[in-house]
Amino acid sequence: MNLEDLYRLLRNGHVEAQGIIDTVPDPLLVLDQNLCVRTASRAFFTFFKVDRDETIGQHIYDLGDRQWDIPELRRLLEEVIPKSTAVVDYEVEHDFPSIGRRTMLVSARRLFHPDNNSRTLLLSIVDATERRQHEAEKDVLLGELRHRMKNLLGLVQAIARQTTAAGRSGEEYRDAFLGRFNALVQAHEAAYAQEGEADLQEVLERTLEPYSAGPTGVLVESGPAVPLASKQIMTLSLILHELATNAIKYGALSIPEGQVRVRWAVAEASAPHLRLVWQESGGPAVAPPASSGFGTQLIEFAVSRELGGRVELNYQPAGLVVEIVAPLGSVS
Amino acid sequence: MRKTVLIVEDEFLIAMDLKLLLERSGWYVLGPAATVEEALELLDDELPAVALLDVTLRDGSVTRLAEALCERNVPFVVASAYSRPELIGGEILAGAPTVGKPTEERLLIAVLEKAVRS
Known part of the structure; x- marks a missing residue:
């Protein structure tokens, strides 16, 4: 070499x-x-x-x-x-x-x-700058997820605690609780399944569909388009569930001949308002309940706090008439 | 003295639950307020013996309200799903008694009563 x-x-x-x-x-x-x-x-x-x-x-x-x-x-x-x-x-x-x-x-x-x-x-x-950033973002996301889960558990706890147990059998309590629990699950699903908005008509029909079978039951009349935000969808679904459950127990839906008509209009006054009416007919004669139960309080609370509106429950002899008036657009 | 508690919570079902269960335990409830603004207005009318605070409200963090409560010597208890509320609501919440969320009834009442006594 x-x-x-x-x-x-x-x-x-x-x-x-x-x-x-x-x-x-x-x-x-x-x-x-x-x-x-x-x-x-x-x-x-x-x-x-x-x-x-x-x-x-x-x-x-x-x-x-x-x-x-x-x-x-x-x-x-x-x-x-x-x-x-x-x-x-x-x-x-x-x-x-x-x-x-x-x-x-x-x-x-x-x-x-x-x-x-x-x-x-x-x-x-x-x-490792980007990796560290991703890790930090993931931590934030996980923290937020954990927070939401605990909030959701808080909601379940609230309905479990406030569903009447006194004077009821275990089965009755369970059914009443699960009814609300399912409403919560469905309301959550409806509110968050399709990112963002849904229309009032769609929310009413979907939520009341289980009660709308046959010629009687719940009839949702057509009305003007009203886009709803996810929070409003959730609130409205819960209110409708309370109204329907109440109608099945005491109102028009407790007998086959009874009917519920749901209609709404938008009042274009100084600020647009939604006026939603739930009208029962053909059921047994109704009288105002002696004390307002959790369901009624839930409706009143939800309308005033969540929708920023007011609700009237009129126990007319022909049937319960519920009127909800809430501002549109600026609702949080 | 009347046991008054100001409830500040923006999730309406939880706010209702807290209100009803505290009323059943003999508390007089102010609110529930869903925003800092609303809570501050309530404070102008009447000072509660204690306040029960969620950390994030519709108009932002509860920090400003916690500061207002401190100035007026009203103790507060934090009911939040965050495990460390001070990371969200600021130092003013550090060291405040917490009852978590979901909130266990007996713990909540015990902590509120202790806060009023101290």
């Missing part, structure tokens, strides 16, 4: 070694025992926007306007590494002049050498 062959062999070896380093996508630095840069990878130059001449041979702290002179990194290199063979994913958060604030995971390993205990270090730098 002549000198030229030997040179070519060595050169090929070197080119291949450098090629391996330059192929690794994360920035790499090889530091000598004095923490001066012996080699840097292509990824290092591109990522930190520096060139070869201002990097090789420099002390790591002097690199790029001393942007690597970071207290955390100093501690890592001067205190942690001498006592251990490798440090993996040491988190360094720093404002880099060229690329802004970043979270870097720095790993340092003694360079492997078969003969001796090398004091050369291989430093790899992984930019």
